[in-house]
Amino acid sequence: MVTTRVSLATDATAWDATVARLGGRLLQSWRWGLFKERHGWKPYRFLFETNQAVAAAQALVRSIWGLSLVYVPRGPVCDRPEPALAEAVKTTLDTLARETRAIIVLVEPEDERGAALLPQSLGWRPSPTVVQPRRTLKVPVGDDDALLRQMKPKARYNVRLACRRGVTTRLADPHELGAFYELLEETARRDGFGIHRPEYFADLLETFGQDAALIFAEFDGALAAAALVVRFGDEAVYLYGASRTELQRHMPAYAVQWRALQWAREHGCRWYDLWGIPDDDEPPPEASADQRNVRAGLWGVYRFKLGFGGTSYTYPGMRECVRNPLLVAAWRRLRPLEG
Missing domain, CATH: 3.40.630.30 (Gcn5-related N-acetyltransferase (GNAT))
Incomplete structure (x- = not known):
């Protein structure tokens, strides 16, 4: 049985080094999270590790109508898209969404390895929402x-x-x-x-x-x-x-x-x-x-x-997990997402 360790990153230098090693880019950097925090987003930086693979995902949470939405820009990134990592990413983001009362989770992978961590079998679907250039x-x-x-x-x-x-x-x-x-x-x-x-x-x-x-x-x-x-x-x-x-x-x-x-x-x-x-x-x-x-x-x-x-x-394209279809439908009509 594969054991996956999930932790919140606390060291900016170590985080950026890991993101860069995994092929991540600017929007997964520590300072991008700091910058977006000054404009209404709260960053959460998750590390996922098994004995053979590593993944990272900086999730940004924004309050909306007393609820929230979760957005992972150009992530997750990983060195090997193991099923155990995919399950850990989904469980972790589901927990974050539940704790922050998110109506939707939007994930925008950097590359095909990141996209492989977002399979339809775990509930991810292609999203019509576009934030960053495709x-x-x-x-x-x-x-x-x-x-x-x-x-x-x-x-x-x-x-x-x-x-x-x-x-x-x-x-x-x-x-x-x-x-x-x-x-x-x-x-x-x-x-x-x-x-x-x-x-x-x-x-x-x-x-x-x-x-x-x-x-x-x-x-x-x-x-x-x-x-x-x-x-x-x-x-x-x-x-x-x-x-x-x-x-x-x-x-x-x-x-x-x-x-x-x-x-x-x-x-x-x-x-x-x-x-x-x-x-x-x-x-x-x-x-x-x-x-x-x-x-x-x-x-x-x-x-x-x-x-x-x-x-x-x-890019592979946005994936999403809708948690409140009625509110998401209203949000799509009334309030576009700023990247």
Whole structure:
């Protein structure tokens, strides 16, 4: 009989080392839990161990209508998906859900090993809820020559064009977050997406400290584009970006990504995650001209990201265990989940 030991992690350094060893990424890091705790979530970090395998899952709990929901972002992670680990994960999350009066448990595995810990035989089902992007692009980080070689010709040209036109880049101070937020508001209005409040980004920069970078591209003294990048382990993640419409012709967004790739290399990263891309490689027939425009819209952003090379990666997809169908149905209609 296989014995599984379940414990709550108490040491941040040990937790992050375990997560990284098991293939986990930013959203399972200790500091991501600390950051989300400042915005309404309570983290629980579970370790599952047998004599031959280890798994880890950082679960976030958020109160809702006097009840709660449980969400495991990009987890669980494991080295070997043993049935005993799968049973322990289910039992532990069920207990957490019961103790916190959760109406649903949402689990979003990083890879197929994590997904194997969530079998239908234990009550897990595919979920219609989408929180994090279902696909991403991951760019290998090398020296400048290697970075340029792997780019598509147009992106390589635009990086050099930005330099020739006098676009400069720099690491901004967190106190300059207000300028970034104004630019993000402009970008959100132009491209039609919602954004968090300023405090969210301030807390993100404060929580990750030297492992976060706010990068500015400037043209003739004016802020033209910006990116917010966070590192965990051997990977840097491009979480947020913005650009000024009237200065896009100078290609500052390409300059920002070029500097972000260099920052990732300087911080020992092997990979640069460009975060969200569409679920399919081609836009649907009903996509508008603006959506297809490389300077606006999701599909245009996708083509922009493709220019830097890299490989697409599709996540296994969300799994769920519904505990109160009526309340979950109401929640799906009225209140989307923030990641």
